[in-house]
Amino acid sequence: MSGAVTIGLSAVVAAIRDGEAVVLVVRPQTGEGLRETDSTGLPSGPFDPDHDRTFELALRDFVTQQTGFELGYVEQLYTFGDKGRDAPLADLGGVAPGAGRIISVGYLALAPGALPLPDRTASEGAQWTPWTHFFPWEDWRDGRPDVIDDVIAPACIEWARAHDPADSEQRLTRARALFALDGARWNEERVLERYELLYETGLAAEAARDRTRTQGLQPKGGLKIDARLGQPMSSDHRRILATGLGRLRGKMKYRPVAFELMPPKFTLSALQRTVEAISGVALHKQNFRRVIERTELVEGLGVLDSDTGGRPAELFRFRRELLATRQATGLTLPMLRES
Amino acid sequence: MSGAVTIGLSAVVAAIRDGEAVVLVVRPQTGEGLRETDSTGLPSGPFDPDHDRTFELALRDFVTQQTGFELGYVEQLYTFGDKGRDAPLADLGGVAPGAGRIISVGYLALAPGALPLPDRTASEGAQWTPWTHFFPWEDWRDGRPDVIDDVIAPACIEWARAHDPADSEQRLTRARALFALDGARWNEERVLERYELLYETGLAAEAARDRTRTQGLQPKGGLKIDARLGQPMSSDHRRILATGLGRLRGKMKYRPVAFELMPPKFTLSALQRTVEAISGVALHKQNFRRVIERTELVEGLGVLDSDTGGRPAELFRFRRELLATRQATGLTLPMLRES
DNA sequence: TCAAAAGTGTTATCCTTACACCCATGT
């Protein structure tokens, strides 16, 4: 007969704070076997087949419990079921170790605009963290991040070399395409593939952790974590986070999801900063405005906001009523820098 | 404590046969409690947490077992976990009824070209079926299908009217947008939403079946199934199929997945027929060829195929090597008919 | 010779990109 299965639900809750893309993370339950690399994770919890009617309802409930925050837009990301590969262990709240195979269902949630801070009462260790902390190499808004050429590229080359020539060439090609080496173009959507590559090369701290765990080894003291390679997360949460960021970057282009991150009224510059913070690339101001115009997704309110520094900007609102009628389109990204 | 969970895996295996889009379906194990509406389903089976290392490996195995067919391209679609709502019952091979909550993980698989018929030895009731059988309203290649105005639209209007005015208006708007009523444009990607609407209105035969099951009622004899509303499937399989068709229609536009359905050598017309069969719309021949040229995804072989009826056509091949390098784009659809 | 399907050419229109420039406010 078949063994036990536990379903774990995890949420990537994204928002914009001061023009920066932030994500909701929790510190694990303080207690016994706490490890260094378990420092933070996504809000997550077990799915109770007896009481929870749907995944989504269960998810909304425990995110509110863990963070004191109510979710708006929610969509399913992916279901991870691999054995061994950064599998969640005993770090699901309320699930005893040895509960059998754990399946992980990831969700993406978007929180509108100038978000209320999670109220400290309900939230133990919940806090908003910029996701550049977890993926520093994904932020190209100020040009190509140094960490790519300084750390990632050399490590990838070494990793590729350590294999027979045929494999080696394939690995190099893959690294070049993903990290825009040797003149290849940066494709901002391939967040997950890049993280997976870093995991394979061992640059992602979780790789070493999973190896020691599955092989029953103890980590020998100081695992040196290079801050430039991002902060690791517990279990497979950084993988889910990468899936969420990639999905969001792609989806923004063909669905009007960017507006789910905005407050009811916003300036076009604020919208642009949001799109830039999510996509991680700098956009061309004038053309961005034209794109917005063309889509007709937005309506000027004739009201000005003078808190912007220079000339006051007009406030706009998202014409949410369009969602029902036409399958509204997304926003193309008029890039600024080419290389 | 939490109850038992069983993971069911289901595969939408798509292919092209004689220019028609077909999908692999199986007849359920002949045996005891067989019902009318359980006539066919997707290849599916339980996930064994003790033996299966990943979902995908498990899936490949039992599809081969059930159909004698080996999968190529595979991607995960969605994980369904709703209680009550067309939940799979005892129709998962090898799972006893009452095994607790069943979670359903859907996959999409693509089979290349002129596919080998599944060999009858291994396959009990496996067969390729055009997916227009399951979604007749999705085929707009010869213009707007009559069933929409004859059957679906009236039923949707009645369904909308049966509620208070505010709700009623929303429902009408939704139906209009999804089924291109009152001059709204047809959006071929929204397959799942349309099926869900038909389920809600009761036009999908599965709705009545699920109601009688969850309420413990017996179906009273002849449930009249209108063939123009498509053949129903067991458990939630038509929902998964709708998810798969929608995903494929969308993905074709931004990833070169259409070629996964083609044999190694093909004519441009065959490629166009494939794209049309999947997307369900007629395309403009000359402009389609221009689109193909522009993408440079394809390479002429200088060889002619004279089995085409008229003038022999040049054979082309997909430049698969591009997949490693650039994140190759998909195919835009140069529509033929506007209305 | 004719039907059927393959394949070529041309044009108007729209979208994207890039560049230059003006406007309104606070300090």
Next chain:
DNA sequence: ACATGGGTGTAAGGATAACACTTTTGA
């Protein structure tokens, strides 16, 4: 006055959509 950010105009190049037309085979 000038720095700061908001907002407008315009022109080149490329992609799309809609035409009409020629070519090569089999029956």
